[in-house]
Amino acid sequence: DAKTTQPTSMDCAEGRAANLPCNHSTISGNEYVYWYRQIHSQGPQYIIHGLKNNETNEMASLIITEDRKSSTLILPHATLRDTAVYYCIVRVVHNTDKLIFGTGTRLQVFP
Amino acid sequence: DSGVTQTPKHLITATGQRVTLRCSPRSGDLSVYWYQQSLDQGLQFLIQYYNGEERAKGNILERFSAQQFPDLHSELNLSSLELGDSALYFCASSGGRSNEQFFGPGTRLTVL
Numbered sequence: 349d350a351k352t353t354q355p356t357s358m359d360c361a362e363g364r365a366a367n368l369p370c371n372h373s374t375i376s377g378n379e380y381v382y383w384y385r386q387i388h389s390q391g392p393q394y395i396i397h398g399l400k401n402n403e404t405n406e407m408a409s410l411i412i413t414e415d416r417k418s419s420t421l422i423l424p425h426a427t428l429r430d431t432a433v434y435y436c437i438v439r440v441v442h443n444t445d446k447l448i449f450g451t452g453t454r455l456q457v458f459p
Numbered sequence: 460d461s462g463v464t465q466t467p468k469h470l471i472t473a474t475g476q477r478v479t480l481r482c483s484p485r486s487g488d489l490s491v492y493w494y495q496q497s498l499d500q501g502l503q504f505l506i507q508y509y510n511g512e513e514r515a516k517g518n519i520l521e522r523f524s525a526q527q528f529p530d531l532h533s534e535l536n537l538s539s540l541e542l543g544d545s546a547l548y549f550c551a552s553s554g555g556r557s558n559e560q561f562f563g564p565g566t567r568l569t570v571l
Contacts, residue, residue, distance in 0.1 A: 382559070389547060389565065390564060391551070391563050392551075392560075392562045394559040394560065397559065414544060445558065446492060446495075446504040446515055447492075447502075
């Protein structure tokens, strides 16, 4: 699986958009970009994933650059409950694929 | 609520002891994964089962073992416990088309 690079920490004001970057310059053509988050010591929570097109769901938007070497997770209106560690993971989608977590980005949303 | 349940929530035991952690996957999910999260190692994959069969192994110690039963619930057995085994243990399940994993709330193990 390709390696990812994320900033260690970020701050965001409540109500503003939080833009979390991820570099994955060695991504292969059949690898997807997944985002998970972990709030405090709870189990990680799936957010969104994509291959090459931008994706949006009720939680977030995922913007993947045309060369697929980087992506940005966007939380459009961050709330205090979005304070968490966000993990960007690159993986091939098949049944045997474990998740390889890096150190992630610790997002602090402040009032 | 992810639909994945884990018991117990907390476990405190002594060195040298053996414990069993239990996981019930989401209804219909055939894959179960176990992960360990300690302060110095982050989230690490231990082992995966698919429909009762071991599918993949990660950094799982020989003192640890797991199994998945016909009803698809899984158990992680940790024996000869050491202080360094203190950690959060998460179970996840998957089975959907895009294979996202859904995590349980975890079991916090404290070895004294």
